[in-house]
Amino acid sequence: MLMPSIFGESLLDDWMDFPFDDEFFTRRSPLYGKHGKNIMKTDVRETNDAYELDIDLPGFKKENITAELKDGYLTITANKGLDKDEKDKEGKYIRQERYSGTCARTFYVGDGVTQEDIHAKFEDGILKLSVPKKDAKAVEQKKYISIEG
Template sequence: MLLANRVNNLFDEMFNDPFFSSPTWFDHSQMMKTDVQEKDGNYLIDMELPGYAKEDIQAELKDGYLTVTANHNETKDEKDEEGNYVRRERYSGSCKRSFYVGNQVKQEDIQAAFKDGILRLAVPKEITGIEEKTNYIAIE
Protein backbone atom coordinates (compact mmCIF):
# COMPACT_ATOMS: atom_id res chain seq x y z
CA MET A 1 0.00 0.00 0.00
CA LEU A 2 2.80 2.41 0.89
CA LEU A 3 4.60 1.78 -2.41
CA ALA A 4 1.39 2.34 -4.39
CA ASN A 5 0.84 5.70 -2.64
CA ARG A 6 4.41 6.79 -3.43
CA VAL A 7 3.98 5.90 -7.11
CA ASN A 8 0.61 7.71 -7.28
CA ASN A 9 2.11 10.76 -5.56
CA LEU A 10 5.04 10.73 -7.98
CA PHE A 11 2.72 10.81 -11.00
CA ASP A 12 0.42 13.40 -9.41
CA GLU A 13 3.42 15.60 -8.70
CA MET A 14 4.84 15.09 -12.18
CA PHE A 15 1.61 16.04 -13.98
CA ASN A 16 1.23 19.14 -11.78
CA ASP A 17 4.56 20.37 -13.13
CA PRO A 18 4.15 23.62 -15.15
CA PHE A 19 5.47 21.72 -18.16
CA PHE A 20 2.14 19.84 -18.32
CA SER A 21 -0.20 22.45 -16.82
CA SER A 22 1.09 25.52 -18.65
CA PRO A 23 -1.23 26.84 -21.35
CA THR A 24 1.76 27.16 -23.68
CA TRP A 25 1.90 23.37 -23.79
CA PHE A 26 -1.02 23.38 -26.21
CA ASP A 27 -1.55 27.06 -27.08
CA HIS A 28 0.77 27.97 -29.93
CA SER A 29 -0.43 31.59 -29.87
CA GLN A 30 1.83 32.09 -26.85
CA MET A 31 4.89 31.21 -28.92
CA MET A 32 6.95 33.77 -30.79
CA LYS A 33 4.97 36.82 -29.72
CA THR A 34 5.87 39.47 -32.25
CA ASP A 35 5.78 43.26 -32.35
CA VAL A 36 6.27 45.10 -35.64
CA GLN A 37 6.86 48.83 -35.77
CA GLU A 38 7.88 51.28 -38.45
CA LYS A 39 10.86 53.48 -37.59
CA ASP A 40 13.44 55.39 -39.64
CA GLY A 41 12.47 53.76 -42.93
CA ASN A 42 12.66 50.23 -41.49
CA TYR A 43 10.25 47.69 -40.11
CA LEU A 44 11.51 46.62 -36.68
CA ILE A 45 10.39 43.12 -35.79
CA ASP A 46 10.79 42.04 -32.15
CA MET A 47 10.12 38.36 -31.47
CA GLU A 48 10.00 36.93 -27.95
CA LEU A 49 11.90 33.63 -27.75
CA PRO A 50 12.41 32.96 -24.03
CA GLY A 51 14.41 29.86 -23.23
CA TYR A 52 16.04 29.73 -26.65
CA ALA A 53 19.74 30.26 -27.30
CA LYS A 54 21.10 32.18 -30.26
CA GLU A 55 22.26 28.86 -31.76
CA ASP A 56 18.64 27.56 -31.66
CA ILE A 57 17.39 30.29 -34.01
CA GLN A 58 17.61 30.51 -37.79
CA ALA A 59 16.40 33.31 -40.09
CA GLU A 60 16.02 32.61 -43.80
CA LEU A 61 15.09 34.83 -46.72
CA LYS A 62 13.58 33.02 -49.69
CA ASP A 63 11.21 34.14 -52.45
CA GLY A 64 10.43 37.38 -50.64
CA TYR A 65 9.55 35.67 -47.35
CA LEU A 66 11.56 36.09 -44.15
CA THR A 67 11.12 32.93 -42.10
CA VAL A 68 12.30 32.60 -38.50
CA THR A 69 12.60 29.09 -37.08
CA ALA A 70 13.50 28.19 -33.50
CA ASN A 71 14.31 24.65 -32.30
CA HIS A 72 14.83 23.68 -28.68
CA ASN A 73 15.78 20.38 -27.03
CA GLU A 74 15.88 19.93 -23.26
CA THR A 75 16.50 17.00 -20.93
CA LYS A 76 15.85 16.99 -17.19
CA ASP A 77 17.29 14.12 -15.18
CA GLU A 78 16.70 13.67 -11.45
CA LYS A 79 18.41 10.82 -9.62
CA ASP A 80 18.37 9.57 -6.05
CA GLU A 81 21.49 9.04 -3.91
CA GLU A 82 22.11 5.65 -5.53
CA GLY A 83 22.03 7.04 -9.05
CA ASN A 84 18.60 5.63 -9.94
CA TYR A 85 16.28 7.83 -11.92
CA VAL A 86 13.46 9.36 -9.94
CA ARG A 87 12.29 11.45 -12.87
CA ARG A 88 13.54 11.83 -16.41
CA GLU A 89 11.89 14.14 -18.90
CA ARG A 90 12.72 15.19 -22.43
CA TYR A 91 11.30 18.05 -24.43
CA SER A 92 11.81 18.85 -28.06
CA GLY A 93 9.96 21.59 -29.84
CA SER A 94 10.10 24.04 -32.66
CA CYS A 95 8.20 27.06 -33.85
CA LYS A 96 8.21 29.04 -37.08
CA ARG A 97 6.89 32.37 -38.37
CA SER A 98 7.05 33.88 -41.84
CA PHE A 99 6.68 37.45 -43.03
CA TYR A 100 6.43 38.69 -46.58
CA VAL A 101 9.10 41.40 -46.98
CA GLY A 102 9.16 41.66 -50.77
CA ASN A 103 11.27 40.25 -53.55
CA GLN A 104 13.57 43.29 -53.65
CA VAL A 105 14.91 42.73 -50.11
CA LYS A 106 18.23 40.89 -50.04
CA GLN A 107 19.93 39.07 -47.18
CA GLU A 108 22.49 41.86 -46.69
CA ASP A 109 19.66 44.42 -46.26
CA ILE A 110 18.36 42.75 -43.08
CA GLN A 111 20.00 43.28 -39.69
CA ALA A 112 19.41 40.79 -36.87
CA ALA A 113 20.38 40.67 -33.19
CA PHE A 114 19.40 38.36 -30.32
CA LYS A 115 19.58 39.58 -26.72
CA ASP A 116 17.73 38.66 -23.51
CA GLY A 117 15.35 36.27 -25.28
CA ILE A 118 14.30 38.79 -27.93
CA LEU A 119 15.19 38.54 -31.61
CA ARG A 120 15.23 41.97 -33.28
CA LEU A 121 15.16 42.18 -37.05
CA ALA A 122 15.42 45.42 -39.02
CA VAL A 123 14.01 45.12 -42.53
CA PRO A 124 14.11 48.11 -44.89
CA LYS A 125 10.69 49.39 -45.81
CA GLU A 126 11.79 50.39 -49.30
CA ILE A 127 14.87 49.42 -51.27
CA THR A 128 16.37 52.33 -53.20
CA GLY A 129 18.80 52.14 -56.06
CA ILE A 130 17.16 49.16 -57.72
CA GLU A 131 16.07 49.82 -61.24
CA GLU A 132 13.00 48.03 -62.37
CA LYS A 133 13.45 46.01 -65.51
CA THR A 134 10.67 45.42 -67.91
CA ASN A 135 10.63 41.77 -68.86
CA TYR A 136 9.05 41.30 -72.21
CA ILE A 137 7.68 37.98 -73.32
CA ALA A 138 8.68 36.88 -76.80
CA ILE A 139 5.73 36.39 -79.08
CA GLU A 140 6.17 33.83 -81.82
Protein backbone atom coordinates in the same frame (compact mmCIF):
# COMPACT_ATOMS: atom_id res chain seq x y z
CA MET B 1 -18.05 21.76 -12.65
CA LEU B 2 -14.93 21.52 -10.56
CA MET B 3 -11.89 19.93 -12.14
CA PRO B 4 -8.72 19.03 -10.28
CA SER B 5 -5.99 21.49 -11.07
CA ILE B 6 -2.34 21.99 -10.44
CA PHE B 7 -0.52 25.31 -10.99
CA GLY B 8 -3.76 27.04 -12.03
CA GLU B 9 -4.54 24.81 -15.03
CA SER B 10 -6.94 21.94 -15.27
CA LEU B 11 -5.32 18.56 -15.61
CA LEU B 12 -7.86 17.88 -18.35
CA ASP B 13 -7.31 21.10 -20.34
CA ASP B 14 -6.30 19.39 -23.56
CA TRP B 15 -9.04 16.77 -23.31
CA MET B 16 -11.81 19.26 -22.56
CA ASP B 17 -11.11 21.59 -25.55
CA PHE B 18 -13.54 19.88 -27.88
CA PRO B 19 -16.02 21.34 -28.88
CA PHE B 20 -16.02 24.36 -26.61
CA ASP B 21 -12.75 26.03 -27.49
CA ASP B 22 -12.50 28.15 -30.66
CA GLU B 23 -8.86 27.13 -30.92
CA PHE B 24 -10.00 23.61 -31.77
CA PHE B 25 -10.75 24.82 -35.28
CA THR B 26 -7.36 26.46 -35.81
CA ARG B 27 -4.19 24.64 -36.73
CA ARG B 28 -2.10 23.74 -33.68
CA SER B 29 1.40 22.54 -33.43
CA PRO B 30 1.26 19.04 -31.97
CA LEU B 31 4.49 19.80 -30.16
CA TYR B 32 3.31 22.90 -28.32
CA GLY B 33 -0.39 21.97 -28.23
CA LYS B 34 -2.79 24.54 -26.85
CA HIS B 35 0.10 26.69 -25.63
CA GLY B 36 1.52 27.12 -29.14
CA LYS B 37 -0.14 30.53 -29.40
CA ASN B 38 2.34 31.78 -26.79
CA ILE B 39 5.38 30.91 -28.91
CA MET B 40 7.09 33.58 -31.03
CA LYS B 41 4.92 36.54 -30.05
CA THR B 42 6.00 39.43 -32.26
CA ASP B 43 5.84 43.22 -32.14
CA VAL B 44 6.22 45.02 -35.48
CA ARG B 45 7.11 48.71 -35.41
CA GLU B 46 7.28 50.94 -38.48
CA THR B 47 9.85 53.72 -38.70
CA ASN B 48 10.52 56.13 -41.55
CA ASP B 49 12.87 53.77 -43.36
CA ALA B 50 12.43 50.30 -41.82
CA TYR B 51 10.26 47.78 -40.02
CA GLU B 52 11.53 46.69 -36.61
CA LEU B 53 10.47 43.22 -35.39
CA ASP B 54 10.87 42.06 -31.80
CA ILE B 55 10.21 38.32 -31.48
CA ASP B 56 9.97 36.67 -28.07
CA LEU B 57 12.05 33.48 -27.94
CA PRO B 58 12.60 32.82 -24.23
CA GLY B 59 14.60 29.71 -23.42
CA PHE B 60 16.14 29.46 -26.91
CA LYS B 61 19.85 29.81 -27.63
CA LYS B 62 21.22 32.01 -30.43
CA GLU B 63 22.79 29.03 -32.21
CA ASN B 64 19.37 27.34 -32.42
CA ILE B 65 17.67 30.24 -34.23
CA THR B 66 17.78 30.74 -37.99
CA ALA B 67 16.45 33.48 -40.24
CA GLU B 68 15.99 32.66 -43.93
CA LEU B 69 14.93 34.96 -46.76
CA LYS B 70 13.42 33.30 -49.80
CA ASP B 71 11.20 34.76 -52.53
CA GLY B 72 10.37 37.81 -50.41
CA TYR B 73 9.42 35.77 -47.33
CA LEU B 74 11.43 35.98 -44.10
CA THR B 75 11.12 32.76 -42.06
CA ILE B 76 12.33 32.61 -38.47
CA THR B 77 12.87 29.09 -37.11
CA ALA B 78 13.83 28.19 -33.55
CA ASN B 79 14.43 24.77 -32.07
CA LYS B 80 15.39 23.45 -28.68
CA GLY B 81 15.75 20.19 -26.84
CA LEU B 82 15.76 19.29 -23.19
CA ASP B 83 19.15 18.81 -21.58
CA LYS B 84 20.53 15.29 -21.64
CA ASP B 85 21.07 15.57 -17.88
CA GLU B 86 17.29 15.84 -17.44
CA LYS B 87 16.81 12.25 -18.61
CA ASP B 88 19.33 10.88 -16.11
CA LYS B 89 17.56 12.27 -13.03
CA GLU B 90 15.84 9.87 -10.68
CA GLY B 91 12.09 9.90 -10.18
CA LYS B 92 9.23 10.38 -12.55
CA TYR B 93 7.53 13.52 -13.78
CA ILE B 94 4.02 14.17 -12.54
CA ARG B 95 3.69 17.23 -14.81
CA GLN B 96 5.98 18.35 -17.60
CA GLU B 97 5.38 21.72 -19.26
CA ARG B 98 8.73 22.25 -20.97
CA TYR B 99 8.90 20.98 -24.51
CA SER B 100 11.55 20.29 -27.07
CA GLY B 101 11.07 20.79 -30.78
CA THR B 102 10.83 23.42 -33.48
CA CYS B 103 8.64 26.43 -34.10
CA ALA B 104 8.63 28.83 -37.06
CA ARG B 105 7.01 32.05 -38.20
CA THR B 106 7.00 33.65 -41.66
CA PHE B 107 6.63 37.30 -42.69
CA TYR B 108 6.35 38.74 -46.19
CA VAL B 109 8.97 41.49 -46.52
CA GLY B 110 8.91 42.04 -50.29
CA ASP B 111 10.93 40.93 -53.27
CA GLY B 112 13.19 44.00 -53.17
CA VAL B 113 14.75 43.10 -49.79
CA THR B 114 17.99 41.12 -49.82
CA GLN B 115 19.66 39.04 -47.12
CA GLU B 116 22.33 41.70 -46.66
CA ASP B 117 19.67 44.38 -46.00
CA ILE B 118 18.27 42.65 -42.90
CA HIS B 119 20.01 43.10 -39.55
CA ALA B 120 19.38 40.73 -36.64
CA LYS B 121 20.40 40.71 -32.98
CA PHE B 122 19.48 38.24 -30.23
CA GLU B 123 19.68 39.19 -26.57
CA ASP B 124 17.70 38.48 -23.41
CA GLY B 125 15.41 36.04 -25.22
CA ILE B 126 14.33 38.57 -27.85
CA LEU B 127 15.27 38.40 -31.53
CA LYS B 128 15.40 41.93 -32.94
CA LEU B 129 15.22 42.30 -36.72
CA SER B 130 15.47 45.42 -38.82
CA VAL B 131 14.01 45.13 -42.31
CA PRO B 132 14.44 48.19 -44.54
CA LYS B 133 11.53 49.54 -46.52
CA LYS B 134 12.06 49.07 -50.22
CA ASP B 135 10.10 50.84 -52.87
CA ALA B 136 7.61 48.48 -54.40
CA LYS B 137 8.11 47.95 -58.09
CA ALA B 138 5.92 50.34 -59.95
CA VAL B 139 2.85 48.69 -61.31
CA GLU B 140 2.70 49.15 -65.04
CA GLN B 141 -0.01 51.63 -65.86
CA LYS B 142 -2.29 51.11 -68.79
CA LYS B 143 -1.18 53.14 -71.76
CA TYR B 144 -3.69 53.70 -74.45
CA ILE B 145 -2.85 54.23 -78.08
CA SER B 146 -4.85 56.96 -79.67
CA ILE B 147 -6.80 55.85 -82.68
CA GLU B 148 -7.11 58.38 -85.44
CA GLY B 149 -10.28 58.42 -87.44
